[in-house]
Amino acid sequence: MSNGREQVLAQIRQSLGRSGLAPAPITPLPGPGPIPAFSGDVVERFVAKMLEKAATVERLAAMDEVGAAVARYLVDIAAPAQVRASGALRTLAWPEGLQVHYGAAVREDLSSVTPCFAAVAEAGGIVTLSGAETPSTLNFVPDNHVVVVHEAQVVAHFEDLWAKWRATGRPMPRTVNVISGPSRTADIEQTIQLGAHGPRRLHILLVAG
Amino acid sequence: MHAPTNTFPQRVTVALHDKRLQAALNHASGGFVAKRAAQVAALPEYEALRERAREVKEHVLANLDTYLERYEAEVTRQGGHVHWASTAEEAREIILGICKRVGAKTITKGKSMVSEEIGLNDALEAAGHKVVETDLGEYIIQLAHEPPSHIIVPAVHKTRAQVADLFDTAHRPLGYTKHLTEVSEMVNEARQVLRRHYFEADVGITGGNFLVAETGSSIIVTNEGNGDLTQTLARVHIVTSGIERVVPTLDDATTFLRLLARSATGQETETYTTVSTGPRREGDHDGPREYHVVLVDNGRSKMLGGPFREMLRCIRCGACLNHCPVYTAVGGHAYGWVYPGPMGSVLTPLINGIDTAYDLPNACTLNGRCQTVCPVKIPLPGLLREIRRQQFERGLTHWPVKLALQSWAWVAKRAPLYHLLMGIGIPLMHRLGRRRGVLRWLPLAAGWTDTRDLPAPQGQTFQQAWKQRKGGGS
Numbered sequence: 001m002s003n004g005r006e007q008v009l010a011q012i013r014q015s016l017g018r019s020g021l022a023p024a025p026i027t028p029l030p031g032p033g034p035i036p037a038f039s040g041d042v043v044e045r046f047v048a049k050m051l052e053k054a055a056t057v058e059r060l061a062a063m064d065e066v067g068a069a070v071a072r073y074l075v076d077i078a079a080p081a082q083v084r085a086s087g088a089l090r091t092l093a094w095p096e097g098l099q100v101h102y103g104a105a106v107r108e109d110l111s112s113v114t115p116c117f118a119a120v121a122e123a124g125g126i127v128t129l130s131g132a133e134t135p136s137t138l139n140f141v142p143d144n145h146v147v148v149v150h151e152a153q154v155v156a157h158f159e160d161l162w163a164k165w166r167a168t169g170r171p172m173p174r175t176v177n178v179i180s181g182p183s184r185t186a187d188i189e190q191t192i193q194l195g196a197h198g199p200r201r202l203h204i205l206l207v208a209g
Numbered sequence: 210m211h212a213p214t215n216t217f218p219q220r221v222t223v224a225l226h227d228k229r230l231q232a233a234l235n236h237a238s239g240g241f242v243a244k245r246a247a248q249v250a251a252l253p254e255y256e257a258l259r260e261r262a263r264e265v266k267e268h269v270l271a272n273l274d275t276y277l278e279r280y281e282a283e284v285t286r287q288g289g290h291v292h293w294a295s296t297a298e299e300a301r302e303i304i305l306g307i308c309k310r311v312g313a314k315t316i317t318k319g320k321s322m323v324s325e326e327i328g329l330n331d332a333l334e335a336a337g338h339k340v341v342e343t344d345l346g347e348y349i350i351q352l353a354h355e356p357p358s359h360i361i362v363p364a365v366h367k368t369r370a371q372v373a374d375l376f377d378t379a380h381r382p383l384g385y386t387k388h389l390t391e392v393s394e395m396v397n398e399a400r401q402v403l404r405r406h407y408f409e410a411d412v413g414i415t416g417g418n419f420l421v422a423e424t425g426s427s428i429i430v431t432n433e434g435n436g437d438l439t440q441t442l443a444r445v446h447i448v449t450s451g452i453e454r455v456v457p458t459l460d461d462a463t464t465f466l467r468l469l470a471r472s473a474t475g476q477e478t479e480t481y482t483t484v485s486t487g488p489r490r491e492g493d494h495d496g497p498r499e500y501h502v503v504l505v506d507n508g509r510s511k512m513l514g515g516p517f518r519e520m521l522r523c524i525r526c527g528a529c530l531n532h533c534p535v536y537t538a539v540g541g542h543a544y545g546w547v548y549p550g551p552m553g554s555v556l557t558p559l560i561n562g563i564d565t566a567y568d569l570p571n572a573c574t575l576n577g578r579c580q581t582v583c584p585v586k587i588p589l590p591g592l593l594r595e596i597r598r599q600q601f602e603r604g605l606t607h608w609p610v611k612l613a614l615q616s617w618a619w620v621a622k623r624a625p626l627y628h629l630l631m632g633i634g635i636p637l638m639h640r641l642g643r644r645r646g647v648l649r650w651l652p653l654a655a656g657w658t659d660t661r662d663l664p665a666p667q668g669q670t671f672q673q674a675w676k677q678r679k680g681g682g683s
Binding site for chain 1: 233236237240252253254257258261262264265268271272273274275277278287292293294295299303343344345346349362363364365367368369372392393395396397400403404407408424425426432433434435437438441442452457458459460461463464466467474477478479480481482483484485486487488489490492493494495496504506510511512513514515
């Protein structure tokens with residue numbers, strides 16, 4: 001297998017007109033690429049873009065409203081009062097009557113609740129990082145995915161997202177998921193259909209501050 | 210996957226007479242073209258992004274060995290494994306080796322054109338593994354035992370009635386007995402059937418739209434979420450990717466992500482953008498326990514040194530297919546291999562040998578729309594012309610073409626003779642086509658007039674009309 005490596009690298013170098021190893025340090029291209037400008041408030045932009053992409057959004061005044069909002073949402077969509085929540089939300093006050101389990105998603109889970117690392121306003125997207133308390137299966141296995149987003153987590157562009165991650169100083173998580181709406185497909189006669197393989201619904205609880 | 214064959218003309222004839230295919234193609238291409246145009250119009254930075262994307266790719270290609278080594282070092286540091294395959298066969302062997310070692314029974318797959326290129330499914334099935342494509346379009350063509358006909362929407366040639374029939378046959382043994390008529394029912398049934406496979410899969414194979422040297426990450430984009438279920442629920446995740454897909458940083462990947470969805474499906478962004486780095490971490494409750502990347506060369510490193518280097522900028526968006534009058538008339542299967550349309554007409558002879566797929570570079574009107582819409586500015590018509598030139602140099606050009614062109618050149622270089630012949634031919638064609646305004650048949654050109662009409666000339670040669678116009682003082 002290392003043979004394949006040497007062969008590929010040797011052919012690349014030959015094609016580039018170099019015989020030996022890589023030359024002096026590469027000078028990277030200057031600056032970031034063009035960043036699509038937009039005017040107006042980033043939070044309003046984020047909300048508008050998520051609605052455009054068939055997500056639903058409910059705005060809350062404070063974190064302590066999240067539990068009740070989840071319960072209400074499940075009633076609205078006629079889903080059982082049962083969620084698989086990210087361990088990071090263990091301290092939330094959940095209402096009576098709502099069954100909450102924590103951990104990675106299993107096949108039977110119909111609804112999940114997760115926090116997010118950030119949200120991007122530019123094209124609309126919530127961003128989750130995988131980890132012990134934030135299993136990424138919660139984003140994909142259940143039919144209904146509820147995401148808690150703080151207004152302060154909304155950044156303008158992807159470049160800001162990467163900068164925010166670099167600023168944490170943490171190693172790259174196994175998975176960074178950027179999610180811009182419920183799962184969809186247009187593979188049969190270009191007819192758009194929600195709920196292809198991932199969640200049929202993406203509901204955002206946007207908490208002020 | 211079988212090697213490409215020189216059967217383009219026969220396949221085209223079949224395609225042009227297939228009414229269902231023609232209806233499906235007309236329906237699809239118009240939609241993609243309009244949606245892309247709307248996205249481009251809404252993004253003032255679009256041209257600047259294209260130029261930047263071109264620059265980043267050129268920068269990477271000029272330093273490809275260094276970026277690949279950096280990428281490899283980062284993947285390794287994060288607990289993943291990088292495998293290098295100089296040929297399709299080596300790539301298959303590496304993947305078969307991993308699947309065998311981990312005792313894989315079921316293998317789920319997200320959409321990967323590289324895996325089509327290396328003929329992976331046939332090899333895995335021959336080795337006794339069960340392979341399940343999970344992208345809905347790929348799943349449909351897998352049931353139909355067909356290759357994709359489009360690199361983004363593989364089942365674009367199938368009508369809903371055909372899909373319903375395929376599902377009838379495949380899903381009945383699983384207890385789904387209702388004959389479906391609505392797209393929503395079909396999507397739902399496929400969702401239920403594929404769920405089982407995600408959870409039972411031992412290995413999940415996906416492509417890699419971009420590889421990030423900075424972080425050792427692979428990035429995929431999907432609308433369905435199938436790629437994520439594939440790579441998160443299997444014990445082992447294998448990424449297959451061409452060596453040219455590496456970019457320096459996450460910021461650079463962002464530039465391409467802004468172009469990819471808009472160019473491919475006319476969306477502002479795909480629903481899911483997933484950045485994967487290494488296997489499950491300590492304490493994680495999900496995710497694969499092994500993470501492998503198979504870097505596939507298969508002729509790319511040779512392309513790097515010659516006149517076709519610019520083709521390595523391709524990000525497989527499919528915009529050139531959607532805007533190509535030949536592709537939209539004949540569909541992807543006519544091209545005879547996995548890459549169709551303008552990008553396929555360049556890649557197929559380059560990967561498989563210039564003496565194969567003779568017709569592909571010639572089945573092009575050189576109208577240039579592909580180059581105009583290419584998000585990384587690949588001069589596709591120029592590359593196709595270069596392949597034609599090389600075909601001629603190697604004596605591959607068919608003799609009727611050579612004879613016709615030589616005859617035309619001989620006549621065209623003799624002005625009085627040219628004027629004389631045109632002066633006879635043009636009025637004659639005008640008279641023949643006077644009644645309908647078109648010619649439905651021409652001697653020696655039945656191949657052309659079989660499937661379309663030639664507009665009849667107006668009765669004068671260009672020179673005659675020009676002289677009259679000048680004489681008229683306008």
